[in-house]
Amino acid sequence: MTVVARTIAQLRAAVAELPGAVGLVPTMGALHDGHGQLVSLAAGENTSVVVSIFVNPLQFTDLGDCDDYRHYPRDLDKDVAFLESLDVDVVFAPAVEEMYPDGLPQVWVRAGEMGERLEGASRPGHFDGVTTVVAKLFHLVRPDRAYFGEKDAQQLAIIQRMVADLDFDLQIRPVPIIRGADGLAESSRNQHLTRQAREQALVLPRTLSALRERAAAGQPLDVEGARATLSAAAGVELDHLEVVDAATLLPVDEVGAGALAVAAIHVGGTRLIDNVRLLPPSA
Numbered sequence: 001m002t003v004v005a006r007t008i009a010q011l012r013a014a015v016a017e018l019p020g021a022v023g024l025v026p027t028m029g030a031l032h033d034g035h036g037q038l039v040s041l042a043a044g045e046n047t048s049v050v051v052s053i054f055v056n057p058l059q060f061t062d063l064g065d066c067d068d069y070r071h072y073p074r075d076l077d078k079d080v081a082f083l084e085s086l087d088v089d090v091v092f093a094p095a096v097e098e099m100y101p102d103g104l105p106q107v108w109v110r111a112g113e114m115g116e117r118l119e120g121a122s123r124p125g126h127f128d129g130v131t132t133v134v135a136k137l138f139h140l141v142r143p144d145r146a147y148f149g150e151k152d153a154q155q156l157a158i159i160q161r162m163v164a165d166l167d168f169d170l171q172i173r174p175v176p177i178i179r180g181a182d183g184l185a186e187s188s189r190n191q192h193l194t195r196q197a198r199e200q201a202l203v204l205p206r207t208l209s210a211l212r213e214r215a216a217a218g219q220p221l222d223v224e225g226a227r228a229t230l231s232a233a234a235g236v237e238l239d240h241l242e243v244v245d246a247a248t249l250l251p252v253d254e255v256g257a258g259a260l261a262v263a264a265i266h267v268g269g270t271r272l273i274d275n276v277r278l279l280p281p282s283a
Contacts, residue, residue, distance in 0.1 A: 002080065002083060002084045002087075002088050002089065002090070002091055003089065003090045003091070004080055004090075004091045004093060005090060005091065005092045005093070005094075006093055006094060006095070006098070007094065007098055008094065008098060008140060011090070011092045011094075011140055011141070012140065014089075014090045015050065015090060015140075015141055015142070018047070018048035018050075018089055018090070019047050019048060020046065020047025020048060021045070021046040021047050021048070021144040021145070022046055022047070022048045022049070022050060022141065022142070022143045022144055022145075023041075023042030023043070023045060023046035023048070023049050023050070023143060023144065023145045023146070023147060023173075024042070024049075024050050024051075024052070024137065024138070024141050024143035024145070024146040024147070025038045025039055025042055025049065025050070025051045025052070025146070025147045026051075026052045026054075026133075026134060026137050026146065026148075027051060027052060027053055027054075028053070028054060028055045028056065028072065028188065029053040029054075029055060029073070029074055029075070029076065029079050029093075029188070030072070030073040030074065030075070030079070030188035030191060031053075031078075031079045031082050031083070031188075032178075032186045032187075032188065032190075033178050033186055034149055034151070034177070034178040034185075034186035034187070035051075035082075036082070036086060037149075037175055037176075037178050038147040038148075038149060038175050039051060039083065039086045039088060039147075040086065041147060041173065041175055042145065042147050042173075043086070043087065043088075045145060045173070046144060046145060048089045048090075049086075049087075049088050049089050049090075050088075050089065050090040050091075050092060050141050050143065051083055051088050051090070051091050051092070052091075052092040052093070052137055052141075053076065053079055053091060053092070053093040054092070054093065054094055054099065054133070055069065055072050055074060056099075056129055056130070056133045057069055057096060057129075058100075058104075058105075058108075058125075058128070058129030058132055058133060059125075059126050059127070059128075059129030059130050059133070060072075060126075060129070061123065063104065063125075063129075064096075068271075071192075072188075073188055073191050073192075076093055079091075079093075080093075092137075092140075092141070099133070099136065105132060108128050108131075108132045109128070109131040109132045109134075109135045109162065109166075110128050110131070111127035111128050111130070111131050111158050111162075114127070114154075114157065114158050114161060114248075114249055115127030115128060115130075115131070115158055117154075117244075117249050117250075118154050118240060118242060118244070118249060118262060118264075119154050119264060119273065120154070121240070122239050122240070122264065127154070127155070127158050130155055130158065130159075131158060131159070131162050134146075134159055134162070135162070135166075135168075138168055138170060142170075143170055144170055144171065145170060145171045145172075145173050146159075146170055146171075146172055146173065147173045147175055148172060148173070148174060148175065149174075149175050149176075149177065149178075150174050150175060150176055150177050150275070151177045151185050151186070151187065151273065151274065151275070152273065153246065153260055153262055153275045154249060154262065156172075156174055157246060157247060157248070157249055159172055160172050160247070177274075177275075179205065182198070182202055183202060183205040183206065183209075184198065184201055184202060184204075184205060184272075185205065185272075185273075185274045187272060187273075189270050189271065189272060190270075190272075192268070192269070192270040193267065193268060193270055194268060196235070196268075197235060197267045197268030197270065200233065200234055200235035200236055200267050200268070201236070201265070201267045201272055203229065203230060203233040203236060203265075204230065204236075204263060204265050204272060204274050205274055207226050207229050207230055207241075207263070208226075208261050208263060208274055208275065208276040209276065210226065211223070211226055211243075211261045211276065211278065212261070212276045212277075212278050215255045215259075215278035215279055216278075216279065221243065221255065221261075221278075223241065223242075223243060223261075226241055226261075227241045230263070230265060235267055235268060236265050236266070236267055237265060237266040237267075238263075238265055239263075239264035239265060239266065239271070240262075240263060240264055241261065241262070241263040242261075242262055242263075243255070243259055243260070243261050243262075243278070244259070244260055244262060245258050245259065245260075246258045246259070246260045246277070255278050255279060256279065257279050257280070259277070259278045259279065260275050260276065260277055260278065261275060261276050261278055262274075262275040263275065
């Protein structure tokens with residue numbers, strides 16, 4: 001039976017009863033098959049699984065005083081039913097006041113320079129909000145492993161660096177991107193896309209796939225051409241497209257095994273991100 005904890009005290013009591021290794025899957029809800037993949041991997045590698053559902057205002061524009069936060073899809077009952085079907089042991093779904101009882105925290109975990117590039121350049125402070133809430137979740141749950149999707153490549157790299165730099169005693173497990181039949185990366189924000197907008201958004205995975213094909217063939221990437229393709233696509237506004245090292249997020253001149261093409265676009269008022277590893281890890 002899945003326990004739903006709405007307070008920190010309830011969470012701690014529930015976690016104290018969990019047997020064996022614990023896997024944590026942090027989410028903001030609006031769960032989809034990509035989240036299901038995270039949970040399935042966690043269940044396969046641990047005795048118990050905890051999933052958090054918390055739309056964290058600290059990682060939104062103006063600390064949540066924005067339409068993106070207000071309109072972020074929320075359906076706790078549906079999410080809990082989904083997690084119950086996956087035999088999740090504990091769902092932690094706190095209110096904002098429970099996580100931040102004194103309002104804004106006075107002490108934050110800063111993402112540093114890694115959080116100022118790419119997504120961070122367009123969303124100042126976003127990754128400070130991410131690292132602060134994830135650090136709190138690690139402290140509250142004390143998991144053996146935590147699971148993060150590779151779609152959020154910058155978030156993954158920053159969390160991995162935070163765990164290393166601050167000596168958190170857990171393992172970060174990356175989980176590959178789950179895509180729809182049309183190739184679009186699964187995302188909670190996809191719920192905002194109309195049929196037309198979703199069709200327009202497909203230029204993103206197709207452009208990234210074309211870059212990967214050029215890398216595999218040993219051809220010049222032509223990143224400027226890829227940017228032009230996205231900029232010229234109907235209904236699409238390009239935010240960024242860069243080739244970076246997956247661990248450091250720094251730009252790379254030569255395509256090696258750690259090189260990622262990362263991109264963000266706006267389609268129909270919805271911001272979408274995606275990435276591809278340009279060469280297999282063994283290359």
